[in-house]
Amino acid sequence: MVDFGYSLSPSSRINLDNFDQGRLTILSKIEPDLIKCIACGSCAASCSAANFTKINLRKVILLLHRGLDNEAVSLIEGCMLCGKCTLVCPRGINTRNLIRSILKTYKEV
Amino acid sequence: MSKDVLVIGGGPAGLEAANQLKILGYKAYIVEKSEKLGGHLAKWDRLFPESISASETLDKLLKPINDISVFLNSEIVSVNGTDGSFSVLLSNNITLSVSSIIVATGFSLFHAEKKEEYGYGIYDRVITSVDLENYFKKHSDNRIINPKKIGFVHCVGSRDEKVCNRQCSKVCCVTAIKQACEVKEIFPQSEVYCFYMDLRMYGRYYEDLYLEAQSKYGIRFIRGRVSEVSEDENGKLVVKAEDTLSSKPLKVTLDLLVLMVGMVKNDDNESISNLLNIRVGEDGFFKTANPILRSTEGDSQGIFFAGASTGPKTLPETINEAKATVLSMHNYLSKQV
Numbered sequence: 204m205v206d207f208g209y210s211l212s213p214s215s216r217i218n219l220d221n222f223d224q225g226r227l228t229i230l231s232k233i234e235p236d237l238i239k240c241i242a243c244g245s246c247a248a249s250c251s252a253a254n255f256t257k258i259n260l261r262k263v264i265l266l267l268h269r270g271l272d273n274e275a276v277s278l279i280e281g282c283m284l285c286g287k288c289t290l291v292c293p294r295g296i297n298t299r300n301l302i303r304s305i306l307k308t309y310k311e312v
Numbered sequence: 313m314s315k316d317v318l319v320i321g322g323g324p325a326g327l328e329a330a331n332q333l334k335i336l337g338y339k340a341y342i343v344e345k346s347e348k349l350g351g352h353l354a355k356w357d358r359l360f361p362e363s364i365s366a367s368e369t370l371d372k373l374l375k376p377i378n379d380i381s382v383f384l385n386s387e388i389v390s391v392n393g394t395d396g397s398f399s400v401l402l403s404n405n406i407t408l409s410v411s412s413i414i415v416a417t418g419f420s421l422f423h424a425e426k427k428e429e430y431g432y433g434i435y436d437r438v439i440t441s442v443d444l445e446n447y448f449k450k451h452s453d454n455r456i457i458n459p460k461k462i463g464f465v466h467c468v469g470s471r472d473e474k475v476c477n478r479q480c481s482k483v484c485c486v487t488a489i490k491q492a493c494e495v496k497e498i499f500p501q502s503e504v505y506c507f508y509m510d511l512r513m514y515g516r517y518y519e520d521l522y523l524e525a526q527s528k529y530g531i532r533f534i535r536g537r538v539s540e541v542s543e544d545e546n547g548k549l550v551v552k553a554e555d556t557l558s559s560k561p562l563k564v565t566l567d568l569l570v571l572m573v574g575m576v577k578n579d580d581n582e583s584i585s586n587l588l589n590i591r592v593g594e595d596g597f598f599k600t601a602n603p604i605l606r607s608t609e610g611d612s613q614g615i616f617f618a619g620a621s622t623g624p625k626t627l628p629e630t631i632n633e634a635k636a637t638v639l640s641m642h643n644y645l646s647k648q649v
Binding site: 216268 | 505523526527530532555557558560561562563
C-alpha cells in the first residue's frame with residue numbers, strides 16, 4: 204500500500220451505544236452520591252491544583268457517565284486530596300472520598 | 313348594573329373563575345369552543361410535583377359549577393358595546409348581555425411536526441409529552457413497546473425563535489422530570505436520558521423532584537439541545553446532540569423519544585383580540601393593563617384575564633390567578649352604578 208501521507212482523524216464523538224457501564228456500576232455502588240452531581244463546577248473552581256494541572260472533578264464525573272474512562276482518570280491523577288472541593292459541593296457529595304474511589308475502581312482494571 | 317359575566321374558555325382558569333363568580337353572587341356563563349370542559353387538564357394523568365391525580369383535580373373544579381350555564385361547541389361571533397355593558401352573540405345564535413368578560417382562553421400546545429428535525433409524525437417512536445401522558449392514562453400506545461432506552465427532549469417549540477416562540481413555557485422542565493420518573497417506574501430496566509439546555513426548577517418541591525430523578529431513578533441528564541433525529545435500519549432512533557459540558561458531539565440510539573412540547577399562544581387569540589378590542593404582545597399572548605400591578609385586567613373597562621391567556625403558567629398559578637381575577641372584577645363592578 205502506497206503511503207500518500209493522509210490519515211483519518213480519530214472521532215471525538217461520544218457514542219453512548221458502545222458504553223460499557225460495568226465499572227461505573229461498581230463505582231456507583233461504592234459512591235451512590237455520584238449521580239447527584241449537578242455539574243455546577245464548584246469543585247473545579249475551588250481546586251487548589253487546577254491552576255497548574257488539568258484536574259477537574261466536574262468533568263471527571265461527566266466523562267465517566269459518557270464512557271470516556273481514560274480521559275476521565277487522566278483529569279484526576281494530580282489530585283492531592285486536600286478536600287476543598289468537599290467543602291463547597293452543594294449536593295453534599297464526599298468528593299474527596301469519591302476521587303479515591305474513582306482511582307481505586309478505574310486504576311486496578 | 314347586570315350581575316351577568318361571560319367567561320371565555322372552560323379550562324381550569326375558566327372553571328375556577330366561574331366558581332368564584334358564583335360564590336360572590338354573580339351569574340357566570342361559560343363559552344367553550346370544544347365539546348367538553350377541562351381544557352388541557354383533561355388530557356393529563358398526574359400533576360407535578362406531588363403526583364396528584366389530574367382527573368380528581370378536574371372533578372373538584374367541575375363539581376361546584378354544575379348549575380352554571382355552559383355553552384359547549386360554541387364560539388363568540390360578535391361583541392357589541394364597551395365599558396361595562398356588552399352584548400355578545402354566540403355561534404349557537406344565543407345573545408348574552410353581560411357587564412364583564414373574563415378571557416380564560418389558555419394556550420395551544422406547540423405542534424411538534426414543525427420541528428421537522430425531531431421527526432414527529434415521521435418516525436413512529438417519536439412521541440410528545442401529551443402522547444406519553446395519554447399512555448399513562450390509558451396504558452396503551454402501539455409506539456411504546458417495552459423501550460430499553462428512552463430520551464426526553466426539553467424546550468420543543470420553546471425558547472426557539474426559528475419557530476417564533478421565544479418564551480420559556482415554564483412547565484416542561486419539571487414535567488419532563490416527572491414523566492422520566494414515571495416511565496422509569498413502568499420500565500425499571502430502561503435507561504432514561506434528558507436532553508436539556510438548563511433545568512428551570514423554580515417552584516416548591518421541583519428541585520426535590522430533580523434530586524429524586526437523579527438519586528432514586530438514575531435519570532441521565534445531558535446538557536445540549538438535540539440537533540437531529542434519524543431512524544436506523546431496525547427502526548430505532550439515532551439522536552445527535554452536543555454534550556456541552558464536555559464540548560463533544562454525542563450520539564445515542566434510542567427506542568423512544570419524548571418531545572416536551574411547549575405552550576404557545578392560543579390559535580384563536582388574534583380573532584378574540586379583534587372581537588374584544590384588546591391587544592396581544594409580540595409573543596401572541598394577551599397584554600394586560602399593567603404587568604405587575606394589574607396583570608388580571610385588560611386595557612378596556614370590563615375585560616379581565618385569567619390563566620395562560622396572558623402567558624405560560626402552572627396550574628396552581630392559573631387557579632390562583634382566576635381567584636384574583638374575579639376579585640379585580642368584583643372591585644371594578646362594585647364601583648359601577
